[in-house]
Amino acid sequence: MNHAKIPLDVQAAEALLMRLLAIDGVTGEEAAIAAAVTDELKKVGVPADAIRYDSAHQRIPLPTQTGNLIVELPGAHPGPRIVFSTHLDTVPLCAGAKPIKQGDRIVTDGSTALGGDNRTGCAVLVALAATLIQHQLPHPPITLLFTVREESGLHGAREMDPKDLGGAAMCFNVDGRLASELIIGAVGQENWDVEIKGKASHAGVAPEKGISAMLVASIALTEAHRGGWFGKVVKPNGKGTSNPGVFSGKSGKPAGDATNVVTDYVQIKGEARSSDAEFATAICQAYREAFAQAQAEVKDSSGATAKVKFTNKPSYPPFTLEEDSPAVWRARRAVESIGLKPTTLFSNGGLDANWLVKHGVPTVTIGAGQYEIHTVNEYVDLPEFAQGCRLAVALATLEE
Numbered sequence: 001m002n003h004a005k006i007p008l009d010v011q012a013a014e015a016l017l018m019r020l021l022a023i024d025g026v027t028g029e030e031a032a033i034a035a036a037v038t039d040e041l042k043k044v045g046v047p048a049d050a051i052r053y054d055s056a057h058q059r060i061p062l063p064t065q066t067g068n069l070i071v072e073l074p075g076a077h078p079g080p081r082i083v084f085s086t087h088l089d090t091v092p093l094c095a096g097a098k099p100i101k102q103g104d105r106i107v108t109d110g111s112t113a114l115g116g117d118n119r120t121g122c123a124v125l126v127a128l129a130a131t132l133i134q135h136q137l138p139h140p141p142i143t144l145l146f147t148v149r150e151e152s153g154l155h156g157a158r159e160m161d162p163k164d165l166g167g168a169a170m171c172f173n174v175d176g177r178l179a180s181e182l183i184i185g186a187v188g189q190e191n192w193d194v195e196i197k198g199k200a201s202h203a204g205v206a207p208e209k210g211i212s213a214m215l216v217a218s219i220a221l222t223e224a225h226r227g228g229w230f231g232k233v234v235k236p237n238g239k240g241t242s243n244p245g246v247f248s249g250k251s252g253k254p255a256g257d258a259t260n261v262v263t264d265y266v267q268i269k270g271e272a273r274s275s276d277a278e279f280a281t282a283i284c285q286a287y288r289e290a291f292a293q294a295q296a297e298v299k300d301s302s303g304a305t306a307k308v309k310f311t312n313k314p315s316y317p318p319f320t321l322e323e324d325s326p327a328v329w330r331a332r333r334a335v336e337s338i339g340l341k342p343t344t345l346f347s348n349g350g351l352d353a354n355w356l357v358k359h360g361v362p363t364v365t366i367g368a369g370q371y372e373i374h375t376v377n378e379y380v381d382l383p384e385f386a387q388g389c390r391l392a393v394a395l396a397t398l399e400e
Helices: 010-021 031-043 116-134 155-159 213-226 277-297 326-337 352-358 382-397
Strands: 051-053 069-073 082-087 100-102 105-107 142-147 170-174 181-186 188-197 231-235 238-248 265-274 307-316 343-347 363-366 379-381
Touching (some): 010 031, 010 382, 031 051, 069 116, 082 116, 082 352, 082 382, 181 352, 352 363, 379 382
Parallel strands (some): 082 170
Antiparallel strands (some): 051 069, 100 105, 238 265
C-alpha cells in the first residue's frame, strides 16, 4: 500500500487517547485500564474471542490485579507473525490525572503526571487494530500485547509465557518519544540489597559500646565512590552506572530511632546497570567489597563488628540488535515510508523489549509523542502521536 496515504483517522485516535489518559492504572493496578482497552478493541471490530488475559500476574512477586492482555488478529495474507507491544501501567504520580488538550499537546493541571507513558502506546495499538480492520488492509498474523507492571520492574514481560507470542518473527514496542527514533538495544540491570545489623547503645553515655550501622553504611558508600563505582562507572573492562536508591531502617521506617541512640540497623537497596551483564555483576561485587571493608573498620569497645548481609540478583538482561537484522530493517523501511529519517538508539533504561528479546523475539521500540515522562510537566505531542500511529500501520502492512 501507499504508506504516504495511510488512512488514519487522526481525530478518532486523539479522542481515544484522551479517554485512556483519564483512566487510572498505576503499576500493579491495571484492571480498569485493561478493561477499557478491551472495550475499545471490541468497538473497532476485534472479536471478543480474540482477546484474552494470561496468568503472568500469578507469577509476579508483587500484588498485581490482572495478567497481560493479549489480542490475536488473523493475517490477511500469509507471513511470519508480528507482535506489537506496549504496557498498561503508569507510575504512581499519574494517579488522578486530568488530561487537558491545549493546541497540539495534551497536558495535565500540573498536580500529577499525565500517563502518556504509556497510554500513548495503548492508543497506538487500538488505533492500529481499528485502521487494519476498518480499511481491510493486508497484513500478516499480528499479536497485540499489553503488559502489566512494566514501571515497577518489567514484570509482565518477564513473567509471560513465550508461547503466547505465537512464534513471532519480530516485535515493535511502543514506548518512546519520536516515531523516527528506533531503540535497538538497552542496558541490563542487577539489583543489590544490604542489611547491616549493628548494636544500639546510649549515644551520649556510652557511644563506644555501640556499633553504628549508619557509620558502616556511610563508609561503604564513600569507599564505593572513591573507587569509581558510584554513579557513572567507567573502567578498563566495562562501563555502567550504579545507584543506592533506598536507605531505610526496619520495616521501611527511618534508619535509627533517636539522636541519642547509636543506630543498630540500616538497609540499603541499590542497582547497577550496564550493556554487559557481567559488568553489572562486577559493579555489585565492588559494592559487596566496600561493605565488607566498612564492616571490618567499625568496631565497638570490645572489638565486635556489625553483621552485614549483602545480596544481588539480575533484574533484566541487556540486549543489542544488529543494525542489519530483519526487525531493524523493517523498522527502517517503515519509517522511511511515512516520510521520516530513521535513527537507531541504545537506551540506558530498561524496556519490555529487554525481556521480549530474551523470550526469543527481536524487538525494536518506537515512539509516539511522550515528553517529560514521570513528571508533573509531562505532555503528549499530538502530531508525533499521529506519526506513531501511522508508523504502526506501516510496520504492519509493509510488503517484504
